[in-house]
Amino acid sequence: MNGVKKITDGIYWIGGSDRRLERFENIFPIPEGVSYNSYFIDDEKTAVFDTADISISDQYLENLKDCLEGKKLDYLVVLHMEPDHCALISTIAGLYPEVTVVGNAKTFTFMEQFFPESASYKKLEVKEGDTLSTGKHVFKFVTAPMVHWPEVLFAYDEVSKALLSADAFGTFGALDGGIFADEYDFEKDFLDSARRYYANIVGKYGMQVQAALKKAATIDIEMILPLHGPVWRKDISWFLDKYQKWSTYEAETDDIAVIYGSLYGHTKSAAEAVASLLREKTGKNIKVFDVSGTDVSYLIGEVWRCSKLVLMCPTYNNGIYPPMEAFLNDMNALGVQNRIFALAQNGTWAPVTVKLMTEKLQGLKNVTILEESLTIKSALHKSDCDSIESFTESIAKA
Ligand code: FEO
Numbered sequence: 001m002n003g004v005k006k007i008t009d010g011i012y013w014i015g016g017s018d019r020r021l022e023r024f025e026n027i028f029p030i031p032e033g034v035s036y037n038s039y040f041i042d043d044e045k046t047a048v049f050d051t052a053d054i055s056i057s058d059q060y061l062e063n064l065k066d067c068l069e070g071k072k073l074d075y076l077v078v079l080h081m082e083p084d085h086c087a088l089i090s091t092i093a094g095l096y097p098e099v100t101v102v103g104n105a106k107t108f109t110f111m112e113q114f115f116p117e118s119a120s121y122k123k124l125e126v127k128e129g130d131t132l133s134t135g136k137h138v139f140k141f142v143t144a145p146m147v148h149w150p151e152v153l154f155a156y157d158e159v160s161k162a163l164l165s166a167d168a169f170g171t172f173g174a175l176d177g178g179i180f181a182d183e184y185d186f187e188k189d190f191l192d193s194a195r196r197y198y199a200n201i202v203g204k205y206g207m208q209v210q211a212a213l214k215k216a217a218t219i220d221i222e223m224i225l226p227l228h229g230p231v232w233r234k235d236i237s238w239f240l241d242k243y244q245k246w247s248t249y250e251a252e253t254d255d256i257a258v259i260y261g262s263l264y265g266h267t268k269s270a271a272e273a274v275a276s277l278l279r280e281k282t283g284k285n286i287k288v289f290d291v292s293g294t295d296v297s298y299l300i301g302e303v304w305r306c307s308k309l310v311l312m313c314p315t316y317n318n319g320i321y322p323p324m325e326a327f328l329n330d331m332n333a334l335g336v337q338n339r340i341f342a343l344a345q346n347g348t349w350a351p352v353t354v355k356l357m358t359e360k361l362q363g364l365k366n367v368t369i370l371e372e373s374l375t376i377k378s379a380l381h382k383s384d385c386d387s388i389e390s391f392t393e394s395i396a397k398a
Contacts, residue, residue, distance in 0.1 A: 003063045004040075005179040007231055008160045008223065010137055012040040014048070014063035016056035017174035024084075024172065028200055028297045032193055033174030036060075036084060037227050039164060040067045044135025047075035049155065049164050050227060051088035060088060061095070072096065075124075075132065077139070078103040079153045080166040081110040085227055090115045100124050102132060104143070106151035126153075142215055144168065146208035148201055154212070161222035168212060169239060170228030172197045181230040181239070190229060191242075196301035197228070198246050203304065203334045209247035213240070249337035249366075251307035255285040256395070259299060261292055261313035261321035266379040267346045270388070271312050273380065274344070277392040278310075291323045296330050303336055308395060312344035312374070315353045320360070324353075328360040337365045342395045344374035351375055370394055 005013040019033035036056055041047040046068060052060040064073075073096040078086060081103075089111065093099060100122045103111065108125065111118040126132065128143045132155075142154040147168050155164040171194035178184055186194075202209060224232040224239070232239055245252050256278055260271035268290070275286045287306070289299060291313065303309060311328075313321040320328065341361055345353040354373040361369050374391040376384055 003059050004067060007039065007179070007225065008162065010042050011160060011162060012042060012067055013179050013231065014038050014040045014060065014067060015052055016059040018053065018055045019174050021055060029295050030172050032172055034172050035175045035228055037225070039225055040064065041134050041137055042067060043137050045074040046071055047077055047134050048073065049077045050079055050085045051092060053084045054087040057088055057091065061091065073099045075099065075134070076101045077132070077155065078107050078111070079155060079164060080149060080227060081107055081114065081151050082149060083114065086114065090117060093121055102126060104151060104153060110151055144212040146205045147212050148205050156219055161220055162225055163216065163219065163221045163223065164225045167202065167227050168209070169224050169232065169243065170197060170226040173229055175230065179231055181232050182234040184230060192301065194229065195246065195304055196297055199300045199304040199334070200297045203300070206247040206249055209243065213243060213247065246304055251339065252305045253307065255287060255306045256282065256308040256310065257302045257306040258286060258288045258310040258312065259291050259327070261324045262290070263314060267312055267314055269380045270344065270346065270376050273388050274310060274312070274392055277388060278395060281392055281396040291327055296327050299327050300330055300334060303331060303339065308340040308342065308398065310342045310344065310395060311357055313353055314346040315351045318350065318352065320353050320356050328357060332360065332363045337367065340368045340370065340398050342370045342391065344391065346376045348378045368398065370398055
C-alpha cells in the first residue's frame with residue numbers, strides 16, 4: 001500500500017506524481033512536476049473517481065489492486081475525460097470487466113471518441129443533481145461545464161462533505177510525501193504553480209468558474225479533492241478566495257510587472273531604470289522579466305497576480321518584437337481583463353511598437369492603457385531621464 005493515502009473514512013488517494021514530464025499538455029514547462037490524483041471509495045460498493053495519466057500507470061494499477069484486496073470494482077466514475085485522467089479507462093475496463101462506468105452524456109460521447117471499445121461498457125449516465133450511493137457514501141453530481149472541458153462533473157459526498165472537484169483547485173507540482181495542503185507551506189511551495197496552472201489552463205473560462213463557485217457556495221464543503229495537487233481540508237476559504245479573484249480577473253496583488261524584450265540590452269537598461277524608479281515611487285513589489293527568456297506561461301501567471309504591467313520592447317521588422325507579440329496573443333486568447341498597462345518602445349529608425357501593442361491590448365476587456373508611453377532611440381541616454389521620470393510617475397499615479 002506504499003502509494004496509497006487515506007483521505008478520510010472510506011476515501012483513499014491512489015494517484016501518483018510525474019517528475020519526468022517536461023511540458024504539461026506538451027506546452028507548459030513543469031520543472032516542479034505534476035501529480036495525477038485518483039480516489040478510491042472503500043464501501044459496500046467499491047468505486048474509483050477518475051483514473052490517471054499513462055505515465056504513472058504501473059503505480060496506479062498496483063495502488064488500485066492493493067485497495068481492492070481481491071474485491072470487485074463496482075464503479076468507475078469519470079469526472080473529466082481529458083487523457084491525463086482518463087488514459088487508463090480501457091485498461092481498467094479490461095482488468096475489471098464487471099465495472100459500471102459512470103458519467104454524463106458528453107462524457108460517454110468523448111469516451112467513445114478516445115476509446116471506441118467503450119461502446120460496449122456497462123454504463124450509468126448521470127446528470128445534475130443525480131446521486132450515486134456506494135453504501136455509506138452518497139455522491140451527488142454537480143455539472144461544471146467548461147471548467148475547463150464541457151463534460152466536467154464535480155461530485156459531492158454528502159457523508160464526508162468532500163467535494164471531488166476535477167481540475168478545479170488543482171495545481172502543477174509533484175507531491176512530496178504529503179497529500180494534504182496543510183502538510184505543506186502551500187503559499188511558498190505551490191501558490192505560484194497553482195496560479196500558473198489556473199491562468200493558463202482554466203483562465204479563459206472565468207465566467208464558467210464563477211458559475212461553479214456559486215454552486216459550491218450552496219454546499220457545506222469540508223474537503224476539496226482535486227485531480228492535481230494536494231487535497232484541502234483546512235483554510236479552504238483562503239483558496240476559494242484565490243479562485244474568486246482569479247475567476248473575476250481581479251489582480252491578486254498590487255504588484256507591478258515590468259516585462260521587456262531586448263535584442264542587445266538597451267531596452268533592458270531602460271526596463272531596469274523603470275523598475276528602479278517604480279520601486280522608489282510606489283514602494284510596491286516590482287518584478288522584472290525578460291520576455292525572451294521566460295516561458296510565456298509564467299508571464300501569464302504574473303498577469304493574474306499583478307495589477308499593473310509595463311511592456312517594453314523594440315520594433316522588429318516593422319512589427320512587435322516576436323516574443324512580446326506571442327505574449328500579447330496569449331493574453332488575448334485567455335481573455336485577460338481589468339489590468340493597467342504602460343507601454344514603452346525602442347527603435348533605431350521607426351519605432352511603432354507602442355501603437356501596435358495598443359492595438360493588441362484594445363482587444364481585451366476593461367483594461368486601461370496609459371496615455372503616456374516611453375520611446376527611446378537605440379540606447380538609453382541621460383537625455384531620457386526626464387521622460388523615464390514622467391513615464392514612471394504616470395504609472396505610479398494610475
Ligand atoms: Fe488535468 Fe483537464 O486535465
